[in-house]
Amino acid sequence: MAQRTGQGASTLSQAAGGERLPTLPVVLAYVRACGGDEEEWEERWREAAAEAAADPRTEDDSAEPPYRGLARFEPGDADLFFGRDELTDRLAELTRVRRFTAVFGPSGSGKSSLLRAGLIPRLRTPDQGTPQPAALRVLTPGEHPLRTHEQRLTPKDGDGDTWLIVDQFEELYTLCHDPAERDQFIDRLLTATDPRSRLRVVIAVRADFLGRCAEHPALTAALQDGTVLAGPMSRDELREAIVKPARAAGLIVERSLTARLIEEVSDEPGALPLLSHVLLETWYRRNGRALTEAAYEAAGGLQGAIARTAEDAFGKLTPEQADLARYMLLRLITPGDGTPDTRRPTERAELVSSVSDVARADADVVLERWAHARLIILDDDTVDLAHETLISAWPRLSGWIDTERDRLRTHRHLTEAARAWQDLGRDPEALYRGTRLATAQEAFGAAEPRARLTPLEQSFLSAGLAARDREQRSAARSARRLRTFVVALSCLVVLALMAGLVAWQQSRAGRRQRVQDEARRIAAVAESLRSSEPAIAMRLSLAAWKISELPETRSALMGSMAQKEQDAFRIPDQGDGTEVYLDRDGRTAVSVAGERVTRWDVRSHRQLSSFRIPGMADASWPDVSPDGRVLAFASPSSGIQVWDLVAGKKTGQLPGHDEDTVWFGPSGRTLVASGPDDGTGSVARLWDLRHRRVVFRNRLGSSGAVSGVTTGSAFADVELTTMSLDTVSPDDRLIAMCPDHQLEVWDVARHRRLPGTWETAFHKDECRTGTITFTSDSRRVAVASGNGLRTWDVASGRELRQIKHRGLTQAEFSQDGRFVATADDSQIQLWRTDDPATPVFRIPWADRQDLGAIRIDLDAGVLRYVTGSSSATVWTVSLGHALDQAWQQDTTVSAGFSPDGGLLAQTRQAGGRHRLRLVDVPTGKVLADRLPTAPCEPQCSDVMAFAPDSRTFAYSSEDIASAEPPWVKVLDPRHPNRPTTLRFPPTADDAETVDAIALAPGGRSLLVSLSEERTEVWDVRRRARSSRLPGVWGESLTVADDGRLLATTQGDLVDLPSRAVTHRALMQGIPAGLAFSHDGGYLAGGDESGWVTLWGRHARQWLAEFPPEPADAGADDDGSSIGVSALAFSHDGETLAVGTADGSVRLWDVASRRPVGSAFSDPGGGVMALAFGKDDRTLYVSAQHMPLLAYGVDASRMATDVCRRVGSGLSRAEWQRYIRDVPYVASC
Structure with missing residues (x-):
């Protein structure tokens, strides 16, 4: 037979023995040898193979499966844990350098197996040089994490660290209902972050609970750099997880099955439990040593294996057992509230406590069968789902949960309340009452659901219902007693109620009055702190408004909106002689006190760095570069030293004298050193710091001539004293100085003095005592002196427009050159360089102490300056609209808003004519431009008026020197192209002039004040005068909205219907x-x-x-x-x-x-x-x-704007410091 079929004798013998299904080639070999029909026998074999694959193997129960199904891998399963080597390496390395580590990943990503079968074996066999752990402890939080695990949180005595592995960390949020206990447990875990601690912690958290973890600030900080993400496996890792466990057990996996599993799992998030379970079921249905695709399909495939296993286990139960299974499985679920449903480990006693003695045997059967099917885990006295995947993968269970979701939530709350009641010694105060009791009674009042409660839960619910019944009976008895005495005591009751109401109202009014008084006090404190503590003042104003909305607190809000001071950063006192320097935009401050140098972030008040520079205390005056990162000073022993303030180390040294004064150029690339020169005079040297060479030098010789050392030629007869910080141009090409009463500008490279009108511009010591500065583009040079700020164009030598302001001590240009900040002995001003007639911003500088550097931060819209010395302060001032791009050089000569605020009429000077335009205020859209106006040679008179309903507009434009009769145009501002023109011919004596106009309601009547002697009323439609008001006149007229009263600036009050006139001085001075x-x-x-x-x-x-x-x-x-x-x-x-x-x-x-x-x-x-x-x-x-400018003046809008400006309201600590007797309220 073997020779005829080509099969081995042993193979034929096993097939004939019928112990296992032979392969198809062996069957066909027998058929050919015996003369049978091959097609018929092949069909029979395939039916038998399908039937064999459908039934799990039972004859070899002693074999240990290489897959764990829904169960997690344990430390003893390390030899079967494949596919996570790289992740395990990363986790082990991170735990080596971090004392607190977290593994985040979605449900089904293998976090528990990674900790148990990946990390723990590594910790038990540490690398050479790594100490052996003193203890390895694994726990899950449960309902009472601190109470249950407090002993395990204490490190064990020994040389190594105690490792605490906290799996299912999300149970802190799904099972623990006491926030205080939860926070205390987390705080105990976080003690591991202390380097002196002997505790190391690794937690595993489901990724969708990351937001809950972020609620704990210290936990958030610990997770920043100590987190590993358990993401999906790569295809190679999946192949290892599928094939290598089988290979370790001496089995093989069909290649087609491997490829199919990889394709299906790669597209399925959180599918590792599904993969593990279907491989286990396929192993049960294996064909010999092979895991086949047919067995995989018989097991139900990736998506159906769990459901098939669960349905098979459920189908083998009796109806009574099936009912018990539903009850117990639902007790193992915590329904999600905005999150996925989660498992709920439950004590076995809780599951069977509500089961009768007769049914308890059935309950044990259910648990054992489900544990045998690896769908649940029986661990000592605890029962738990093998994996949360079972909830979503088994439709029957998902349907139960959806049907019972509300009842389940009520049940979980009831369970927790019953336990709390038991812990409090069954205190009646802990019983359900009101809505909660009614909800529980509705859910479990019937006999069948009531029977599913544990004895403790039943006792708790029954006690609550009994207490309610007693209260109702007691209330009924009290009602009967009250009805007995109601007639006799009705008058007394009414009087008592009235007295009580009065007392309550008085008490409530008293409380309200106390709160209002406190709000007024806080508002007053805020006002007193506006200039000294601007940020606190704004926060106090917000708090006052939140406490009570009063005119005083609204006023405080407006004060915060209007206050220019935004912040005051008081640099900690470092002793006398402290100097404070600001970088270009004032965001970084550098304080120098003796040998201590400190860098500060002005905006956050945070110290950036601080260190000592030996020998600097005895040095000449130091200086800091414009970027705040480099310091230079002349040392008595080692010349000029240059230090990197960020790195805190010396970066260079230049030759110099111990009496040298040094300062940086605006670019930071150059340094000026001025001091004695060998006893023969003084010398100023300009150093190129990059190449460490002098690029410009001036010497003061015995004759008083300053000579250029490089060229040997005399530059000028100057008495060189000192050069200010900004005398070097930002591009390092120029130096400006005032050696002999006049300004000199030198070309550095050519050692050539540049000509300009500045050479003869100053009187006496005006230039030498002033401050010289360049614009950032080096094209303009300016001198701030006692007579103002004078600016010249360097290329042409021509003087530009002056800023005429007495007593200026310094000037600072913005980086774009559009603005310049100046200071006198009491005030800081901001000017536009293109129109410096008046400042666009001014503020008295604070403290009236020594004024230091001024900086303009255009990006932040603020100006910063320094005052004081030993206790210096950096002030931040908001420039508001001063930097607004809408600023126009052309001057508005007249303007008027419509009464409803929706329209703006504006007249601007444009050449020899005024230009009048109408603008829609909310949108900014120009409704009309270049409306007809008069020529303005030499001067125009413009008047305008809106009707009270804002639907009609009138204006007049008159050349005072012209003999043309004046006119007034009346129009619809929304359709301005169809005006009505009223003309006023001259009188017999002289030409008329229009002094003021006003429109009556509806725009049908125009009131015109003419020639400083009378007012006339004109009918606009008829274009004719309807009446005169002799002696009534004013440079401004206004009509009440109801049209009944006219008032003039000359004090005339006219009742228009009756034409009655009253004269009254309406204001103190000139109207x-x-x-x-x-x-x-x-x-x-x-x-x-x-x-x-x-x-x-x-x-x-x-x-x-x-x-x-x-x-x-x-x-x-x-x-x-x-x-x-x-x-x-x-x-x-x-x-x-x-x-x-x-x-x-x-x-x-x-x-x-x-x-x-x-x-x-x-x-x-x-x-x-x-x-x-x-x-x-x-x-x-x-x-x-x-x-057009818009200011929000509504209190709620002002509060929002102030919050945005100051960043936050009062902290709780600040609230306790400033506010009494009012509970904390978040202000922003």
């Missing part, structure tokens, strides 16, 4: 402007001295006078006016905005007659017009150089 509130109840009048008078009752009753804003200390006496230039009421009449000719705007609370916060100033010159938006949340400003 400047008038405004009615929108309801006509208030009238405000401003004068040219800055005072505002408030009238009520339709201008019949004097109410108050608002004083002008105090002038800034040190402000120029340049004749600029602080007179009122614009007035506007909010639509609700509660707030009055006052603008002045010097550019400040202040808000007043009408009811309290108090200012709302501090005045804020715009950078566009004098205020031309003001208006509130329709919702009163925004104040619009039009100024001479800024056509």
